Amino acid sequence: MMFDIKNLSKSFGGVAAVNDVSFQINEGELFGVIGPNGAGKTTLFNLITGFLKADSGEISYFGTNVVGKRPNQLVQKGIVRTFQSTNLFLGNTVLENVVMGSYLTHKPSILKNIFISTKAQEQSALEYAEEVIEFVGMSAYKDLVVDNLPYGHKRLIGIAIALACKPKVLLLDEPAAGMVEDETKELINIIKKVHQTGVTVVLIEHDMKMVMNLCEKITVVEFGKKIAYGTPQEVRQDEEVIRAYLGVES
Amino acid sequence: MIKDVLTSRRNQFIIVGIILVLAPLLISSDYYYHVVVFLFLNMILAVSWNLIFQTGQVSLAHVAFMAIGAYTSTLLVMRLEYPFLISFLLAGVLAAILAVIIGLIVLRLKGIYFVMITFALTEIVRLSITNSTGTLGGASGISGIPYPSLFGYQIDSRVGFYYFFLAVLAVTIFIVYRILHSRVGRVLRGISNNETLSQAVGVNISYYKIFAFAMGAFFAGLAGALYAHYNTHISPHSFTFVRSFDIIIFNIVGGTSHLLGPILGSSIFTILPEFFRSFADYQVLVYSLALILSILFLKDGFLSIIEGVKKQFKSKSDTKPEVKNYDHHV
Amino acid sequence: SSNSSTSDGGGGKDGEVLKIGVIGPFSGGGAGWGLPLQYGVEMAVKELNENGGIEIGGKTYQAEVIAYDDQYIGDESVSAANRLVFEDNVDFIIGTIGSAGVLGMQTITEKNDVLILTNSYGTEALSPEKPFSFRVMPTNLEWGAEVVGYIAEQNPKAKKVAFLSPNDESGWQVQKNAEEDFLELDFEIVANEFPERNTQDYNPILTKVLNTKPDIIAFGGTSPGEMGVAMNQARALGFEGIFTAFGGPAIQEVLNIAGDNAEGFVYYAQTDFESPEVQEVIEKYGKDYKKEYLEIAPDWFDATKLLFAAMKETDSFDTAKVAETLRGMDGFEGLAGEMKWTGEEDYGINQQITKPVVVGEVKDGKAVIVDVRDVD
């Protein structure tokens, strides 16, 4: 088991954003988290990736409790995330953005950087980043400054940066937001390819087609509470989930 | 061919180096030496400050570290009779150590709050020295600081100081340049660009911020020691936040996107006031006007002039279109 | 404005020019002291040139002033001195004001045999190792005892003294000297505070100080503007005693601000500004300048004239020789009376000027000269 999350809670001045939530994620799983707006999904990601510290509860990752660890330490352990809103190194090109993602795989040493030429490392980081960009199909754009790329492209770059970190588990927060059907399909392919290389994927998404299509297990949260858990088929039929989240039409 | 020789980075460095080493042949008066020595001092400060700035932090504490360096070296030489070289290096080291300790606490502050706390720090250092009595000399400071002596050779001529300052400057520029033009530099700029995302790709941002802060402080400490032994008199009066502002001006008016910026900025804003000096009581007025105009009309300081010239040069020599660059402003 | 003030710019009738360097704070916080320095020197130079210049070694020289602003920043004084010495080849510099600047300048001037006439309060500015540095304003080490003596004579009952001095080198130095003068005459120091310069609100510190029930509030080097404010605030808080100050105040400025509240203020007047001699000089050479700066200018006028006299007597511009003459030149008549050199005792060298101590007091809202005392 990869994650064993027990009784996790986090509140903001009275609002219980995550409220006594427990679930497990197995290694290699494609895991979905869905729920109404404000249910606490993003907060859950923030807790798992160390951007927020839980009020109580435990997040055990391969058997060790990681509550209180800083984000960069967790990235080193392979827990990598993307953000719900676009979050990029503005003013830089696509390539430069993804090279930043190769920080850990090509970790610089300060002393070496001062006294020894690091051209080789730099070069290999560049090549690595280009590979990743190729992987998400953005090669044509690699030298463009990211600031004004279309929304969907920005989201892909966000994913590319995360992939460059060589994650063991990749947490994606609404990766398909702002993409049309075609592009979403592309994205699904990318995620599947990543998954095939052995990476565990945790997905928050409101695009039900995508979630149902991809995920093996789904957790549904509402008001910070887990209200359902199961396979897509199970969840889709769950009365609670229909009432709180899916509505009549789905 | 010639053009290739001139455009290689390394060759450019070598050429400038040779010019600087030979320059004393052309410097005719001690006054120019004095200006140049002060210029080198300002460059050391400006370049090392730029290293901190690359992490996105505007520090007003540079002058505090300079003061710490100046007093450290002075006291070690005068009271404990340490050899100059040791005191000099210890001045930098102590400033850096203090920077690590202070940095651990203050580097979580951002933007203007960081500016403010470093300002407070500077004032705390200055007021502490002013209110001290005894060893630190209080408000009156310390006089009669001996000239530096290196390996038995006493530096007491202007030429001597020229080469000594130049050597320290060269080391400063070399190290800062190497850091900034490497993967570490990329990381530093990444932190300044987007802290959250840097963290999300595994960067230990405090480590790098503290490193840059301490490295900057190290050189500021050295600069302080240089200053003390050149000037032979120091007092808290020399370490007010006004000097920190000067360092910022060197950078912003010079341009921050490249190390050439602070170098240009400190050159121009050290030499220009000397030109204005003959305006006597109008000197400062003219200086401030020059400052206002350069800020108003130069987007990335003096670097924009260079960029402009380069562009002109390029568009004449080849007609290949520029790599498209999106405008960030709507 | 320009940096040179020769009457015709072309030198003396032999076409020779004597360059006099001036360094002082002409901008920023020190401008109130620096501008009178500049004007005083320029007035003396005008007078000299109008009288045909100075004849040395058979040639007649017109004097020319080269003035540089140091903004009251030590490093700037050093740069200015460098420029004067190495670029303008000046052998005589008048200024600057303040220890940091003077000590900085001396690293250049002493080594290059450049003679400087300065004003600062630090004791280190004068020493046998610095034979080319003269201090042409008496410090309160020289005149303080006389002012305190006057106060003691007039107010036998006053015993308790409270000090307010700016928190910088001159503040601390002035206070130290003045404290000794008071202790000498058995006064008691009940408070000793060092507010930052540029303080505008003295109420908190005065509240503390007045709690010690002083008879006298003594300012140690506080600038006139602040002194006036502090007087107003002290009176408002109920202080009815005497004010005095160490550090030459511009009395008109104090009066403008404090008005009636300055009543009974005893001060060192430097020169009797209202005297016909001073007024005549101002009328003749100073009318181009802003009147408000001229109160301290006569001292610099005197100092500059003293220097010219020494040159003339030496009949040489050799600074070592001029310095030698200068040291021996007792009894020169300045606007404030006879000038003498002292300092052997305190600094180890006789390069500190003294003059008769002109004591002023504010009476019925007017500044009047109440006593002129010779230094013993």
Place this chain on the structure above:
Amino acid sequence: MLAVKDLYVEYSGIRAVNGVTFSMDEGQFITLIGANGAGKSSIVKAITGLVKPKQGEIIFNDTNIEGRDSSVIIRQGISYCPEGRRIFATMTVEENLKIGAYLRKDKKKINDDLDKVYHYFPILKEKRNLPGGSLSGGQQQMLAVGRSLMSDPKLLLIDELTLGLAPIIIQDLAKILIELNQNGLAIILIEQNANVALKTANYGYVLETGNIILEDDTTELTDNDFIQKAYLGI
């Protein structure tokens, strides 16, 4: 009511909109669909004055508004809900909504509209005194939509309506828009989710690389083969 004629938008030389012409009548409900970077946002930004068109005319109720300052254009009765929410993070939810009514003077009706928005999105009422920045992504989207309704516009431009919204909210929102439209509000809807777009709007334009390549009633578009493949995933 609105006529866009031969509109070109460029960003430092790069063309984003390439001669687009369309018009709409009062009370119409149209949608612009198209892939990433097709130029949809650029068109509405040109209408609201956030970007200056390179060339072309934009006429709203018989006045040319192209190139005018946004604050002037908005005064004509146009309201804009931007892509990516962009709510005022440190202002409270209610302040955010009220600033939407900046140009209005009728206190009473403003309050009515405020109640209406709270009725549409009860969660906003619950969080009315909290800073907008503390809302979840979807809640912020609701706030952005609510804010754009507060100006009592004649024409409403919505860029990416459903971004980050839960399915159940999307269904509600679609109903709300249809209702508003039936009450006379003209709407231009930009929407990635073509399913939603074609179901709510009456008329649609399909954009590709800055050009309109197809336009028709939404019912027709829904049956269009190309649309079904590229945008509806059927």
Place this chain on the structure above:
Amino acid sequence: MFEQALINGMVLSSIYVLMALGFTLIFGIMKIVNFAHGEFYMLGAFALYFVYQVYEVNFFVAIILSAILIGLFGMLLEKFMFRRLGNDELRSMILALGISIFLQNLAILLFGATTKAIKAPFQGMLDLGFVKTSYYNVFIIIVSMVILAVFYIFIKKMKTGQAFIAVSLDEEIASVQGINVKKIKMIAFGVGIFLAAFAGALVTPLYTVSPMAGVNALLNAFIVVILGGLGSIMGALWGGLIIGLSRSYLTTYVGAAEADLLIFIMIAVVLLIKPNGLLGGSHQ
């Protein structure tokens, strides 16, 4: 002594609050660290000196007139200088610094380096029972409170005030709410400068004015705003009160030289506990 220190502190606080309000407004909206704020304070005082002392306009009219004059001057500076720099915080800061040096030295040139005083329009002491203080002190405290209240209502309740905040957060989106961003920025800058000049004019009868008078005024505004939290009105109030009272009490009970040091240390400690100041980032 305790009561006297209280009154002293209240007067200090009132002045700090006034200065801080304008400073925090300009920073909050324009993101300009206005290092020239003190110079506008100084210019306000000089304006009063001329309008009231030299041209003998009625005192209350003169204060307002002076502040308006300087405020208009500020708007011109915004229009022709700061606007050019857009939202570049660093360059704006350096520009403000340059303007500050320029105005200081221009003032020396125009008005002379010496200190000038203005007589308070009414003299005399008010006996509050526990302590006596001058009428003018009481006047200052009351005027500051009134200005603070008016300003608070303006920002929180009036449309223009809300527009200020909206512009400070997102200019583009503010403009599509119908807000004329350029105008609002110019007004905001003008109001900020008006407040600085008003503070300068108001306190001159208590203190004095000289070309360098702005330096300390700026420093005080700066630390008050940082302590209270940038861009926050209530922050300016609390910051002003805390710094004013601590300066008064620390100076009275410890000493002048130590008070400054202690205040800086206090601010450093507060910032470390609350990195955005007491009420930072809340716009309350």
